Amino acid sequence: MQKINQINQYLLERFPNIWNTRIVWMLLLGIAVHLIFFFIGFVSHASPGTLQHSGAVNDYFTSGLMFVHIIISVLMIVGWLVFMFKNNAFKSFYPSSGRKLFFEFLQYFIIIFVSTTFYFSYMSGFKIFINYKYDDEKMAKNIDVINRANPFLSQEIELYTLENRFYPKAFSDYYCETEINKIDKNQKYFVYHDRVYQFYSIYKKVVTAQNKDGEYIYPEEEKRKGTGLAYFENNEKSRIYYFKIRAVDLSPFIKSTAPSYYNFSDVFYFKDNTILSTINYNRHDNIGNIADEDNFKKKKIFVNQKTVQLLVSKNPKAIQELLQNFLDISKEFDIRNNLNAKDWSAMVNHPDKFEVKNFIKKYQPKAGVEYDPNKAPDGHYDYEIASIDSTAVGFDNQLNENGEVVKDTLNVRDFNPNLDREFSPADYFKKNLSNYYYYTTDLKLFLENVDSVKSNDFFSEMVHLFIWLAFALGAFIFSFRITNIRSLLFSIVSAGVIVLAVTLFCVASAFVFNMTSKFFIFYTMLIVGLIILLLPFVTLKRFPKLFSSIFMLMSINAFPIFIWLILVTINEHQTADCYLKNLNSDEDYRNCFGILDEYGYTLSYLILIVTMLFLYFYTGFIKKWKALPE
């Protein structure tokens, strides 16, 4: 306490301005609170369980911590104002200079900025913790193990059917036809209950031409020859048709047509994969981005390859070791399950065909409630797990040679006469469902959260919000400090009236004189802004002091808006000119960018610097105004 007093006296005697604003104490307090928030951020997700819900990166806003932040900020700022308002050298006419006045404003700005940006500290703590606890190298290894062990989780039967196979290479090169109507009964095909599979070699044809309805034209040659269409992909400006060459017999590689571990190619997780969640598990879907699709396909091939190689090696120990590794990781990540490597590998290990004989639940159902793989446990996840409906997948792409949608005409029984005597896949799944469970969704969310926190840039955009919040509050407090409550209230009311008047004027002009151009509105606002900026200078000494103060305060508080308005006007001119040019040429009007599009948030910093410069020079005028007699 005595030390605080000593420092206070030291500041009071030497730097009255700094003593008055209490910036030293506010910064110390602010830094302390920042450290606390950093610590909270660091420990908030120490338990892996806290990362097993969607969007953990936004926990700050959903956990109520934001309210704590707001309350602390408000308390700090109010407390600060109580202390600062005890003295006001400028109002008491103690000697002052423009620089001193500006420095005072700058201190307000810094104090408010520091007192409102705890979010950054929290996120820094959070991010540093995640980077430290789940470093990239370790996570890459873990994800590799997870992706390789995932095939043995056997939670969805559809992931183990034949069309999922990508390895050996033939499977990824050839197209797997699953539509009954398109199966060539004279060639080798495979049947599993009500599904038929036939592999085709394919070639591709790119079409860019469109008809008058904007639809891509079906290749003439193939139409004429009646070449079978495998599937197509839509790109931005083209469509790629894949046509069948001939059916290929891959039976040497296919030991069983029933669901088998050999077929599994699903990628559980890979980093930087934002499209993962949008991709369905069929190879001929429209992903939209060929590069992403290729990348994804490679991952699938990799998973399948690793799985097949492991199975082919017929090494039960290797499988058990992999599963043990996976369970160790699961334990570290606190993923709920009742698996053990020994029993699990025993469930998997059917070395003849590696057919999937047992299934594992995605969650532990409540007693008396039947397990439904498509439902999340009550209240556990934020959303229902998307069910994979194989019949809906790629329906649009089932075009015949004429480009028309085809419907089933052949009967499945033609291919599988024993159909009625067999279990359907759904029944097979139900019948062989074990009591083991593994919360896969938790694991996926956990991995997604870890990566999203690591890659999350919480600063570069949010900082502008806080900068302008600090400016607005700082300018408001500064306005009150240099004038009085009367001027401040009058300027708020006048600002409202001016906004209303300008709006009415623009609307009236649009109706009466048909002035609907946006430039008319922009220039009206700019002129009004310019008048407001000039009025304090013009009215000084000619009009009552209060009148000048109203426009002076408006200038101080709204100067950044004025600069922004100038930039918007420039931007609109640029884009309008560009539109006009491109209208007469072949250029796309969407390529027209103005200064705002080009520099984006950087302009926010520019506006801040310009505003600060303006205020620096404007303080001279403020002094002049203050010295005026009433």
Added chain:
Amino acid sequence: MTKHQQRVKSVFHFFDNKDIVLGFRKLLDCAMDTQNMGIYNQAIELTDWKEKNPEKTDELIEKSKNLLTEIEKVDVKEYSTEISVLKADNIQKSYGRNRFSLGPVSLEIKKGQVYGLVGENGNGKTTLLRILAKEISHNVGKLNYQFDQTPKDEFELRTKLIYIPQRTEKWYGSLKDNLKFVLSNYGVNPEENETRTLMMIARLGLWNYKHLKWSELSSGYKMRFELARTLLRQPEILLLDEPLANLDVLAQQVILEDLKAISNSVNNPIALILSSQQLYEVEKISDKVIFLKNGKYQDNETQSETENPSLIVEIDTDNSREELLQIFHQLNLEKLNFNGGIFVAYFSSETEFSTVLSALGNSEIQVTYIRNISTSTRRFFVE
């Protein structure tokens, strides 16, 4: 012998006569004039000792004399008071049409002078003070200020025009910090800040009040603290609006004495204009008293030159008008006014006040109050 030495000598006399209260205040005045931090510290120490040992008067006198000897040795530069710090020329101010109008007022004040501004409520005292302090504008006339250093701009001029309104604003936080804040803003050497503040606290008799809160102070002490704050600004001109309001008679006299003494400093004199309702007290210390009635200017000096200086006597008695007329009938009585309890008798200029007194004495009349107001602005009030 310099002015400073003369003053120190007179303070010795006070202590010789054991007049400690006034003597100590004068001692602090002399100490302040030295502008010597060593002397300041000794004076502060002595004040502290004095407050802690109120009964040890003899020891105090001895210690005070020792300090005075030290003070006497310091060379104090005398400030020339020839130049007028403020010249107001035909100042006029009117509010709207047919409403109150002030002036024309012309006045000139030098450092070290004290002007009293009197008049009934609503006659423009505050308005005039605020015009002189540039707080409000005036319509006609010129204001000229002559400071030691010419202000760079209007704002700096305002920092030098020190005006204390009748109702001062509340202080927040430590009283001493508020005072130190003034000095640091005026760029006083940080090492001297504490000393100068304590010296001012000591001088204005606030030693035992410096740790209190603003709300714990009586209105008299609030005025004193406000005065301390003001004096720390080292004003060259000081404009006080009703500094005596809310003070008891004794406190009024003390504060007026202090104001007079401080503005009369040897090396740092201040031009002081104060408004007040306390005519008698103000007249006693003022070099000039300005009377405002309906915004019109009169003062005690110019008036006596222009008009026939009659003898005007104010008398409070229970006796009747007739009885008074009978007593004064041989004394060239011009008129006798009665305004609700008090008689004002106007005699020709030949009549002496002493004659009036002896006439009253001989008549065995019951007089509760009598005052010669011929040169006092009081006469404007009773007219």
